[in-house]
Amino acid sequence: MKKSILVVDDMELNRAILCEIFRQDYHMIEAENGEEALECIKGKENELAAVLLDIVMPVMDGFAALEKMNQTDFTKKVPVFLITAENTEESTIKGYEMGVMDVIGKPFVSHIVKRRIESVIELFHIRDKLSKKVDIQERELDEKRKELESLNRALVETLATAIEFRDCESGDHVRRIHDFTLFFLNKMEFSKDMNEVQKEEIATAAILHDVGKIAIPDNILNKPGKLTSEEFEIMKSHTVQGCELLERIPEITHHPIYKYAYDICRHHHERWDGRGYPDGLAGEEISMWSQIVALADVYDALTTDRVYKKAFTHEESLRMILNGECGQFNPMLMETLRDLSEEIKAMLLNRIKK
Numbered sequence: 001m002k003k004s005i006l007v008v009d010d011m012e013l014n015r016a017i018l019c020e021i022f023r024q025d026y027h028m029i030e031a032e033n034g035e036e037a038l039e040c041i042k043g044k045e046n047e048l049a050a051v052l053l054d055i056v057m058p059v060m061d062g063f064a065a066l067e068k069m070n071q072t073d074f075t076k077k078v079p080v081f082l083i084t085a086e087n088t089e090e091s092t093i094k095g096y097e098m099g100v101m102d103v104i105g106k107p108f109v110s111h112i113v114k115r116r117i118e119s120v121i122e123l124f125h126i127r128d129k130l131s132k133k134v135d136i137q138e139r140e141l142d143e144k145r146k147e148l149e150s151l152n153r154a155l156v157e158t159l160a161t162a163i164e165f166r167d168c169e170s171g172d173h174v175r176r177i178h179d180f181t182l183f184f185l186n187k188m189e190f191s192k193d194m195n196e197v198q199k200e201e202i203a204t205a206a207i208l209h210d211v212g213k214i215a216i217p218d219n220i221l222n223k224p225g226k227l228t229s230e231e232f233e234i235m236k237s238h239t240v241q242g243c244e245l246l247e248r249i250p251e252i253t254h255h256p257i258y259k260y261a262y263d264i265c266r267h268h269h270e271r272w273d274g275r276g277y278p279d280g281l282a283g284e285e286i287s288m289w290s291q292i293v294a295l296a297d298v299y300d301a302l303t304t305d306r307v308y309k310k311a312f313t314h315e316e317s318l319r320m321i322l323n324g325e326c327g328q329f330n331p332m333l334m335e336t337l338r339d340l341s342e343e344i345k346a347m348l349l350n351r352i353k354k
Helices: 012-022 036-040 062-071 087-095 110-166 174-186 194-207 211-215 229-236 238-245 255-269 290-303 314-322 332-341 343-352
Strands: 004-008 027-029 048-054 078-084 104-105
Touching: 004 012, 004 036, 004 314, 012 027, 012 110, 027 036, 048 062, 048 110, 048 174, 048 332, 062 078, 078 087, 078 110, 087 104, 104 110, 110 332, 174 194, 174 290, 174 332, 174 343, 194 255, 194 290, 211 238, 211 255, 211 332, 229 238, 290 314, 290 332, 314 332, 314 343, 332 343
Parallel strands: 004 027, 004 048, 048 078, 078 104
Antiparallel strands: none
16 A cells, blocks of 8 residues: 655645655645644554655744644654755754754755655664564563463462462462452552562562471371470471472572562561561561561461361451560551551451352
């Protein structure tokens, strides 16, 4: 399909000469001034191959028309050429500064005009094809990236769910930890500078918080009664065991999720007052994401049936956490927990309905 060239000149003879030069290969459109030209180009970026624009015209001159074109980035999509008898250095510089591709002086030499303009049209055509090809490749890469991320997430969930089955859980626990972690990351001030990818990486890493339980014997992991001090020490080791397991998967050590998963595995049982384990970290020594996962883990444990207890209500669970019955948490986290209590309760009720 032929593209069009718009010739803008108040002199009919000049328009006729230019139209004759290109008529064989292009549809020719004519305008007598800048105002008519702007009407002609409206919504026609994909149809136009070029615009040949005189400078000195009545109603609206070429530079005024160019200024309007630049407001819509038209000159980035369609090559514009100045055609003028006043081929001064000043007008040439001004034209280039305003985005024209070339300045062609009058009178016209047909074969030179044709060669100069068609060369630029071809360059724009090639650039457009390359740009579209790059866009297609970027979309394909983005789709493959999303597919790979989805696969990675599925593998992480499968591994974590397999461990949850050993812990007499359905596998929903790890998904709830993911959702709770992401919920807090989206609400808290400390994460306001994080992008969505970082937040999702942390939430995905949270799924692996108990991966070390794979090394805990069943008789301890699923014991319905209270653990002995020796059994509790073995249970506590799941934090370190999880890190050792992650270290044995070299393929993931370069991934951003790894550093979050490692930290969360080791420190999601640390407490604000330093009475947690395994390292006895206190206060801001504990990363905020590990603190969030710790809170998510405790809240989910309280509001879910376990082999050793029935689920507590949302209200009772909040009371126990805020009173320090489950260990001390960051006061800022506690304030956020109070402020978001109703939203968290809605999440719990929605979970129960399902």
